[in-house]
Amino acid sequence: xxxxxxxxxxxxxxxxxxxxxxxxxxxxxxxxxxxxxxxxxxxxxxxxxxxxxxxxxxxxxxxxxxxxxxxxxxxxxxxxxxxxxxxxxxxxxxxxxxxxxxxxxxxxxxxxxxxxxxxxxxxxxxxxxxxxxxxxxxxxxxxxxxxxxxxxxxxxxxxxxxxxxxxxxxxxxxxxxxxxxxxxxxxxxxxxxxxxxxxxxxxxxxxxxxxxxxxxxxxxxxxxxxxxxxxxxxxxxxxxxxxxxxxxxxxxxxxxxxxxxxxxxxxxxxxxxxxxxxxxxxxxxxxxxxxxxxxxxxxxxxxxxxxxxxxxxxxxxxxxxxxxxxxxxxxxxxxxxxxxxxxxxxxxxxxxxxxxxxxxxxxxxxxxxxxxxxxxxxxxxxxxxxxxxxxxxxxxxxxxxxxxxxxxxxxxxxxxxxxxxxxxxxxxxxxxxxxxxxxxxxxxxxxxxxxxxxxxxxxxxxxxxxxxxxxxxxxxxxxxxxxxxxxxxxxxxxxxxxxxxxxxxxxxxxxxxxxxxxxxxxxxxxxxxxxxxxxxxxxxxxxxxxxxxxxxxxxxxxxxxxxx
Amino acid sequence: xxxxxxxxxxxxxxxxxxxxxxxxxxxxxxxxxxxxxxxxxxxxxxxxxxxxxxxxxxxxxxxxxxxxxxxxxxxxxxxxxxxxxxxxxxxxxxxxxxxxxxxxxxxxxxxxxxxxxxxxxxxxxxxxxxxxxxxxxxxxxxxxxxxxxxxxxxxxxxxxxxx
Numbered sequence: 001x002x003x004x005x006x007x008x009x010x011x012x013x014x015x016x017x018x019x020x021x022x023x024x025x026x027x028x029x030x031x032x033x034x035x036x037x038x039x040x041x042x043x044x045x046x047x048x049x050x051x052x053x054x055x056x057x058x059x060x061x062x063x064x065x066x067x068x069x070x071x072x073x074x075x076x077x078x079x080x081x082x083x084x085x086x087x088x089x090x091x092x093x094x095x096x097x098x099x100x101x102x103x104x105x106x107x108x109x110x111x112x113x114x115x116x117x118x119x120x121x122x123x124x125x126x127x128x129x130x131x132x133x134x135x136x137x138x139x140x141x142x143x144x145x146x147x148x149x150x151x152x153x154x155x156x157x158x159x160x161x162x163x164x165x166x167x168x169x170x171x172x173x174x175x176x177x178x179x180x181x182x183x184x185x186x187x188x189x190x191x192x193x194x195x196x197x198x199x200x201x202x203x204x205x206x207x208x209x210x211x212x213x214x215x216x217x218x219x220x221x222x223x224x225x226x227x228x229x230x231x232x233x234x235x236x237x238x239x240x241x242x243x244x245x246x247x248x249x250x251x252x253x254x255x256x257x258x259x260x261x262x263x264x265x266x267x268x269x270x271x272x273x274x275x276x277x278x279x280x281x282x283x284x285x286x287x288x289x290x291x292x293x294x295x296x297x298x299x300x301x302x303x304x305x306x307x308x309x310x311x312x313x314x315x316x317x318x319x320x321x322x323x324x325x326x327x328x329x330x331x332x333x334x335x336x337x338x339x340x341x342x343x344x345x346x347x348x349x350x351x352x353x354x355x356x357x358x359x360x361x362x363x364x365x366x367x368x369x370x371x372x373x374x375x376x377x378x379x380x381x382x383x384x385x386x387x388x389x390x391x392x393x394x395x396x397x398x399x400x401x402x403x404x405x406x407x408x409x410x411x412x413x414x415x416x417x418x419x420x421x422x423x424x425x426x427x428x429x430x431x432x433x434x435x436x437x438x439x440x441x442x443x444x445x446x447x448x449x450x451x452x453x454x455x456x457x458x459x460x461x462x463x464x465x466x467x468x469x470x471x472x473x474x475x476x477x478x479x480x481x482x483x484x485x486x487x488x489x490x491x492x493x494x495x496x497x498x499x500x501x502x503x504x505x506x507x508x509x510x511x512x513x514x515x516x517x518x519x520x521x522x523x524x525x526x527x528x529x530x531x532x533x534x535x536x537x538x539x540x541x542x543x544x545x546x547x548x549x550x551x552x553x554x555x556x557x558x559x560x561x562x563x564x
Numbered sequence: 565x566x567x568x569x570x571x572x573x574x575x576x577x578x579x580x581x582x583x584x585x586x587x588x589x590x591x592x593x594x595x596x597x598x599x600x601x602x603x604x605x606x607x608x609x610x611x612x613x614x615x616x617x618x619x620x621x622x623x624x625x626x627x628x629x630x631x632x633x634x635x636x637x638x639x640x641x642x643x644x645x646x647x648x649x650x651x652x653x654x655x656x657x658x659x660x661x662x663x664x665x666x667x668x669x670x671x672x673x674x675x676x677x678x679x680x681x682x683x684x685x686x687x688x689x690x691x692x693x694x695x696x697x698x699x700x701x702x703x704x705x706x707x708x709x710x711x712x713x714x715x716x717x718x719x720x721x722x723x724x725x726x727x
Contacts, residue, residue: 118578123589127632130577147632180727181574181635305626308619 005134005165006035009098012141013042015173018069020045020060020432022053026073027113028100031165045432045461048453050077052425054084055451058093059426062412063387064433065218067094067148074100075113079120083419086124088155090416091239092216094148095155096141097121103163104132117159126154134167142174151184152303153216188300188319188327196274196298196315197331203272204343205350206232209255209284212239212415213277213301213321220244220408222325223276229332230339233351235263237278238400239415246404247384252351253360256284257552258397261359261561264552266351267292268559275299277321280310281416290557300324359550359563360401368543369518371395371470374525375402378440378468381525386438387412387430391423391447394476395468397548399442421450424467428454431463438466438529445471445495445539455508458535466528467537469501472544480547485554505537514539566595567621568640568647568717570725571610571628575601579633583610586631592616592624596649596714607635607727613715635727644720651688651695654709655702658682665702672698683708 003011009032013021022045025033036044047053050072057068068088072081078099088095102111118128127147129140137160144156200206208230214223220243227234227250234244235255244251253260255267267273273295278284285291291311299306299313300321307316317324362372375398378386388403389412390396396413405411412430414422427441448469458465470476478493502512511534515524521540528536549564573579580599587594595613602609614624621639628634640647655665662684669676669686672694678685688698695712719725 119581122578122582122585179632182632303630305623305630309623 001170002168003171004031004035004168005137005160006031008134008137008169008171009141009160009165010035010039010042011171012138012173013069016141016145018042019066021069021071022047022056022060022429023071024050024053024073024077026077026100028074028102028162029071029077029160029165031162032071032098032100032160044071045428045457047425047457049451050080051084051421052428052451052454052457054081054088054095054097055419055422055425056429057095058084058088058422059389059412059429060433061088061093061095061429062426063409063430065409067096067145068429070095070097072097072099073113074102074117075115077113078117079115082120082124083421085121085155085157087414087417087419087422089124089126091212091414092153093155094153096144096148097155097157099157099159101130101159101161104161105163107161117157121157124155125157126152128157128159130159130161131164132161134164134169137164138171138173139177142177143179146177146179147182151182184302185304185318186320186323188317188324190327192315192317193324193327194331196317197328197335198337199272199296199298199315200230200274201332201335201337201339203232204340205269205271205347206230206274206339206344207266207270207272207295208232208234208274208276209237209267209278210234210240210243210276211237211278214240214243215408217277217302217321218408219277219322219325222322222329226325226329226332229329231344232274232339233266233348235259235267237281237284237415238413240278241400241411242405242408245406247406252355254400255558257286258401258548258550260401261357261550261563262351262354264558264561265354268557269350270295273297275313276325277301279306282310285310285558286552286560287555287557290559357563359561361564366543367518369515369521369540371398371472371540371542371546372402373518374468374470374521374540374542375399375442377522377525378442379403381522381529382438382440386410386440387434389413389423389427389430389439389441391443391450392418392420393444393447394480394546394548395442395444395447395470398470420447423447424451424465425454427465428457428461428463431465432461440466440468442468442470444476445469445473445498445501446475452504455505455510455535459509462533463535464531464533465535467535469537469539470542471498471501471539472542472546473498474544476546477548483547501537501539505535510535510537512537512539514541516541565617565621566613566615566641568645568715569612569614569625569628570638570640570717571612571634572602572607572636572725572727573610573631574633574635575606575608576633579608580610582631582633583612583628586627590623590627592620598714598716609725611715611717636725638719638725640717640719643723645717646720647691647715647717648689649692649695649715650713651698652685652711653688653699653702653707654683654685656682656706656708657684661706668698668701672701674698
């Protein structure tokens with residue numbers, strides 16, 4: 001039987017195992033929406049802005065490991081989605097975006113709601129397609145999911161002209177596709193892996209540094225096993241938190257610009273650095289000239305272009321982190337060589353000395369609410385077991401520092417692009433994927449207003465997200481930099497005329513709370529969690545002058561941190 | 565360091581702009597770029613001449629390989645290779661210089677392919693240096709127009725770029 005392109009679209013998604021589509025209708029996708037409306041296996045989540053759709057799909061993907069799916073219309077539908085696509089691209093999040101397009105005979109005519117979707121998204125997708133013939137539709141969709149999910153994952157866009165969704169053809173969904181020009185490496189080079197194990201075992205001051213690749217590559221388990229077997233110190237990047245249990249004594253905390261003193265000093269002092277699924281981002285390395293001056297570096301990454309991009313590596317291994325780590329574990333078990341016990345003990349002694357500085361301490365006697373305190377209490381009240389999304393700025397760094405993640409895929413934030421407005425819509429995707437779990441969105445009064453409209457979506461789908469708004473009436477991270485580096489000229493970093501967030505939450509049909517005293521923090525969090533089915537917007541009025549410490553100023557090395 | 569990178573890529577709409585976009589987005593240099601379909605109509609062959617340090621060239625080849633449309637890549641400058649460029653050049657002629665230009669074009673193994681009362685159009689093939697030398701010899705004052713194809717390259721010997 002022949003089906004229309006729109007029906008084929010729906011069938012493909014169902015056959016691909018897609019659970020949710022995050023989208024917003026419009027002229028060019030009306031055929032598709034008509035087909036969507038006549039079935040109920042594929043669930044559509046109607047957002048309030050296309051940026052919200054992409055972040056929600058992104059949150060869903062990060063929390064589950066399955067691809068997020070987005071459907072938007074042509075023109076402004078797609079341009080609104082671009083921020084979310086770029087966010088996913090920077091963090092290698094698997095996502096498939098379907099955009100409507102004007103009918104093929106109008107393409108290039110400056111038709112109503114026409115933009116060059118493929119052209120606009122080209123620099124921020126892993127790949128994109130324009131489907132010109134309905135006969136190519138099913139294969140293209142299969143290819144899009146295949147590319148998004150394999151190798152270094154990322155967003156893939158499929159542009160669908162309106163007439164293609166009306167044309168008819170026979171439907172069959174390919175079980176698999178091969179693309180001759182695309183063959184991602186899975187297995188690491190055995191010789192290199194052997195060399196890496198040898199070097200690791202010969203280390204006197206080793207350091208393990210792991211990133212988002214461990215989370216995306218589902219490699220937390222072999223990483224934890226390997227790290228414990230070696231007894232070496234480990235640090236995670238912002239994207240890698242949860243890749244190794246934060247509550248474990250071998251964990252030194254996050255590294256980088258706002259990382260812990262002990263993690264950064266151990267990076268600087270190590271003689272062998274084992275980098276796993278991390279990309280030596282500038283927020284991690286500080287001044288590249290001063291980065292790990294005495295270290296031999298081993299680097300596992302699925303993307304060859306990540307290797308030796310910023311920092312020259314001694315033993316590169318291209319492959320899936322999971323596969324490579326398991327191979328290393330097996331070699332390690334068979335090896336007669338053991339880590340140098342005395343050297344390691346001296347190294348731990350040094351690290352514990354750095355640790356004793358207690359670099360994350362903060363003023364606990366203040367009469368004002370300290371943002372760090374809110375996050376500590378959130379951790380306690382949720383027993384460290386919540387899914388936490390964040391926006392971008394000071395609150396993001398505090399959440400990363402003070403909420404210890406013991407499991408992967410629990411910490412959901414925009415690391416690479418640093419997209420304000422990410423937190424709330426991402427939390428929607430996470431909550432849909434994990435309806436029984438606590439999902440907390442840590443945000444600030446600046447970020448939350450960038451996608452505040454999604455409160456309406458949360459009501460429609462009954463998403464009981466707990467919003468932790470750390471309200472300091474400033475764009476805090478901007479203010480902090482202005483305080484340190486611009487002689488306290490606070491240009492445009494204040495927030496005036498803020499809405500009454502309690503009333504705002506209530507007007508969207510949710511529960512609002514305003515918390516002004518430290519003593520009220522814990523009771524408010526407990527109360528919010530008790531309100532099981534409800535979204536609770538907690539507006540914490542925090543100390544305006546609090547800064548994120550420790551900090552590596554621009555141009556400095558990892559050993560040149562500013563401590564409180 | 566000057567490098568000649570040869571690519572086989574899917575002969576599809578947009579493939580060229582992915583390559584060009586990669587170079588502009590990452591700030592890499594393109595000295596010349598040529599592209600045309602091969603004997604297999606599903607594939608295009610592209611030759612890119614670029615400059616950069618060893619690290620940058622390594623990144624360029626890795627980033628190009630990462631593009632889904634790139635089927636295969638070879639850095640021709642890593643081994644023996646041949647490069648050629650074609651130029652069409654229109655030269656203003658007078659009774660006084662017509663003979664000289666014909667002779668010059670013969671010396672450079674060029675061919676006069678179009679003639680009017682006041683112009684010669686010469687076709688010339690060779691390395692970039694040779695074409696530059698011809699331009700120099702003719703003298704800029706007499707040149708009305710030049711069109712250069714950009715470099716095409718191929719490896720010497722049995723080494724070949726195919727799938």
